[in-house]
Amino acid sequence: MKKxxxxxxxxxxxxxxxxxxxxxxxxxxxGLGYEAELERFNDVKKKALASxxxxxxxxxxxxxxxxxxxxxxxxxxxxxxxxxxxxxxELKENVNLEYAIYNASEKLANNIHLLEDHxxxxxxxxxxxxxxxxxSLLNKDDNFDLKEKSIIIAKDLPVDILLKLDRKMILxxxxxxxxxxxxxxxxxxxxxxxxLCAIGNTKDEIKGLGIIDAIDEKLIINPKQKxxxxxxxxIKDYYEKKAQLEAFRGKDVSxxxxxxxxxYANISSCLETQKVLNSDALGIGLFRSExxxxxxxxFPTEDEQFEQFKYVLNLMKxxxxxxxxxxxxxxxxxxxxxxxxxxDNSRAISFYKKYSDIFLHHLKALYRSSIYGNxxxxxxxxxxxxxxxxxxxxxxxxxxxxxxxxxxxxxxxVGIMVETKEAVDNSIKxxxxxxxxxxxTNDLIQNTLNINRDDPNLKTxxxxxxxxxxxxxxxxxxxxxxxxxxxxICGELAKDPDWIPFFLHIGVDxxxxxxxxxxxxxxxxxxxxTSKLKQI
Amino acid sequence: MKSFSYKIKxxxxxxxxxxxxxxxxxxxxxxxMTIKLGNKEADLKRIFAVLTLCAKYGDVVTIEIDGADEDIxxxxxxxxxxxxx
Numbered sequence: 001m002k003k004x005x006x007x008x009x010x011x012x013x014x015x016x017x018x019x020x021x022x023x024x025x026x027x028x029x030x031g032l033g034y035e036a037e038l039e040r041f042n043d044v045k046k047k048a049l050a051s052x053x054x055x056x057x058x059x060x061x062x063x064x065x066x067x068x069x070x071x072x073x074x075x076x077x078x079x080x081x082x083x084x085x086x087x088x089x090e091l092k093e094n095v096n097l098e099y100a101i102y103n104a105s106e107k108l109a110n111n112i113h114l115l116e117d118h119x120x121x122x123x124x125x126x127x128x129x130x131x132x133x134x135x136s137l138l139n140k141d142d143n144f145d146l147k148e149k150s151i152i153i154a155k156d157l158p159v160d161i162l163l164k165l166d167r168k169m170i171l172x173x174x175x176x177x178x179x180x181x182x183x184x185x186x187x188x189x190x191x192x193x194x195x196l197c198a199i200g201n202t203k204d205e206i207k208g209l210g211i212i213d214a215i216d217e218k219l220i221i222n223p224k225q226k227x228x229x230x231x232x233x234x235i236k237d238y239y240e241k242k243a244q245l246e247a248f249r250g251k252d253v254s255x256x257x258x259x260x261x262x263x264y265a266n267i268s269s270c271l272e273t274q275k276v277l278n279s280d281a282l283g284i285g286l287f288r289s290e291x292x293x294x295x296x297x298x299f300p301t302e303d304e305q306f307e308q309f310k311y312v313l314n315l316m317k318x319x320x321x322x323x324x325x326x327x328x329x330x331x332x333x334x335x336x337x338x339x340x341x342x343x344d345n346s347r348a349i350s351f352y353k354k355y356s357d358i359f360l361h362h363l364k365a366l367y368r369s370s371i372y373g374n375x376x377x378x379x380x381x382x383x384x385x386x387x388x389x390x391x392x393x394x395x396x397x398x399x400x401x402x403x404x405x406x407x408x409x410x411x412x413x414v415g416i417m418v419e420t421k422e423a424v425d426n427s428i429k430x431x432x433x434x435x436x437x438x439x440x441t442n443d444l445i446q447n448t449l450n451i452n453r454d455d456p457n458l459k460t461x462x463x464x465x466x467x468x469x470x471x472x473x474x475x476x477x478x479x480x481x482x483x484x485x486x487x488x489i490c491g492e493l494a495k496d497p498d499w500i501p502f503f504l505h506i507g508v509d510x511x512x513x514x515x516x517x518x519x520x521x522x523x524x525x526x527x528x529x530t531s532k533l534k535q536i
Numbered sequence: 537m538k539s540f541s542y543k544i545k546x547x548x549x550x551x552x553x554x555x556x557x558x559x560x561x562x563x564x565x566x567x568x569m570t571i572k573l574g575n576k577e578a579d580l581k582r583i584f585a586v587l588t589l590c591a592k593y594g595d596v597v598t599i600e601i602d603g604a605d606e607d608i609x610x611x612x613x614x615x616x617x618x619x620x621x
Contacts, residue, residue: 066553073556076583083584111588123552123587303545 005199006217009180012194013235014151014172015228018210018221021144021154021161023132026102028095037097040138041087044097047137048078048130048160055163062190063274064315070126070159070183077130083108098138105131125156125182133160146170151210159183167191172212174198174219181271189274245519249280253522256529259504263521264320264512266490270308273315275515280522283320283374285512286438286490287312289362290326293334299358305365313373320374322438322512324417325352325362327380348381349390356394363398367409376413378438383422388433417490419443424472431483438512439476441491445469474506481507488512497524505530537602538610546621549592554621559583561616567603569613580613591621 031037052075059068077083086107090100109124136144144161146152146169153174162173162184173188173195180197188195194214211220211231215238220227254260264285265276276284292300292308313321329347333339342351352359366377379391395414402409415436418424420443431437446453448468451461462469473489480487488510493499495517503511504525511521546554562569562580569580573595578585580599591597599617601609 069553069556072560073552073583076556076559080583082582108584111584126552301547304547307546 004202004219006174006196006219007180007199008214008217009173009175009185009195009197010189010193010214012172012192012214013231013238014194014212014214015223015231015235016149016151016171016210018207019146019150019152020206021152021157023128023156026098026135028099031091031094031096031100034091034094037091037095037100038088040097041091041100044134044137045078048133049075051133051137051160051164052078055160058163059187059190063186066311067183067186074126074130074133074160077126078134098135101131101134101138128156129158129160132158136161136164151212153206153210157184159187162187162191167193172196172210172214174212176202245523248519248522248526251522253525255501255504255525256527257531259507259530261500261504261508261525262488262510263518264322264488264490264510265515265518266512267515270312272515273312277315279515279518281515281518283322284312284316285320285322285488285510286378287321287323288327289323290328293326293328296334296336298336299361302361302365302368305362306368309366309369309375310372313369313375316373318374320376322376322378322415323366324378324380325359325366348379349383349387352394353390359394360398360401363394364402367395367398367402367412368407370410370412371408375410376415376435378415378417378436380417380440381419381443382416382430383420384426385429385433388416388430415485417443418476420447421472424476427476427479428482431480431485434485436486436488437476437480438488438490438510439473441469441473441489441493444472444491448472470502473503473508477506477508486510495521500524501528501530501533504528505533537600538606539598539600540610540614541596541598542614542617542621543596544591544593544621547593549595550586550589550597550621552587555583555586557620558613558616559586561612562609564612565601565603565605565609567601567606567609569602569609570600572598572600 032040052071056068056071056075059071083104086104087100090103091097105127109127112124112127144165146165149169149171151172151174152170153176155176157175170191170193173193175185175188175195175197177199178185178197185195185197194212196212196214196217196219206221208222211223211227213220213231223231252260262282263280264283265279265281266286266288267273267276267284268288269291292305309323325348327348328334328337328342328351333342366375369375379387382388391414399409413435415438416423416430416434417440418427418437419440423430427437442453445451445458445462449461449465451458455461477487486509489503489508490512494511495513500511500521513521544550550558559581571578571580571586571589571591573589573591576589578589580586599613601613603609
């Protein structure tokens, strides 16, 4: 148990009795007779379909169609004729229904296991899930039910089972040998269960009192009294703070002297979209599209990109989504690009020029997805008006191609990231050419103060050179507003309480940050009075 | 009898969600529907059959529709494939 590595699935804490879930093996016995067992099957089938319907609607509201669709597939599997003929064959041999279901599922799962395709092999889990659901509906005694509030430690917990439990009885959840992207983990997030996913498994028997710490990613079995007291305090503080912040949810917030800011969220992958919807952000201010290019063997196709953008836009509905065109840099390099091909000088624009076909596909995917929501795009590391001219040339090319293929798209706002001193110096002209600015403070600080973002002295250096950065930001805002366009901040400074009063004071329009920080920033704004600050 | 061919665009091929959408729609029609890939074929109304066909990204599948409502089924099934795989 000590060697297990835990990953946060959903934040929170829980202290309580541990209950373990592991599928029990099914015993083969003499059945009640073919007709009787057949009737039991039809009966449990109806119950299972009703249960899956409920689960589908619950998941659809909270997670969107794509994630909820798994329950529809489970329904089709239960209704499937091939599934039924396997069960029917077993029942004719006079066995109990439980065994018939178990055996039929094993056969189907084995067929799928033999397939070469890795993705298909994972579908065997779906078959196991439906079999577990049917079996749990058949055996009320064997039913996995919580008699008291508990922390569940589970191996292969079926989604259908999790959704059927009384949510109030679940203090926490540890999913062994399960990925945070699996269906059951996604449902746990939806249900806001403090949960951890564990890499690997354990043969140890786990029971007794447990503490699940899904903030620092720990699981403590049979804690000492001191640890319990410690965590009781942590839990109290955490949930008190959470409740305090919850008061700001859905409210328009302004500073004491009446200044406001719009709060948006930053994401690095499609899977974080639900986090944004839960975060009280008005939209996505930065979608780092690089993730499409990393963890792959080759450049993603236009269609693959289109599907991902479409997914996010659909989920966000009419809320703004600003996607930054991919910014591959030397510290996040895909395997198929040699380090010699990229350095800080050949990021973004020069990279787009060198790989113009790739960039064209990227733009086409973005424009194709534009009809599915409220999309705007922004270009990273823009330095001068020639960069912008190049971008517009490429966009025109993309539009011509799409029109030729009769593919629909909308005209969308194109903004730029202001991340270098050069860009700030050119900001008057740049503001006349684009629809908005977004100040990338991480790169701005790095480039201007010549210090790497990972440098431990960064905080001190920034503090000592605060005015330099503040002036750059203030000039950018002034020039943007003079041209009638909006400015946002999307680096680490956006959530920094030392900088937010300044941003309010100079009239920044938007702050974009990690979704988890939105409510805290609202609180900061509400408690700020910019007219009372001597040194901003 | 009506038929159409389709080249799979989804990186995951005909995956669980896509198969679900296809089978769900196919079940709405009286017509018999078969999906063919090379020398393998499957009943489009049976989810396990469709899944084990293992149609991958880039594969070209042929769908044959035969029955009273084949005309309307053809249009609907073409759309379903386009939107899901």
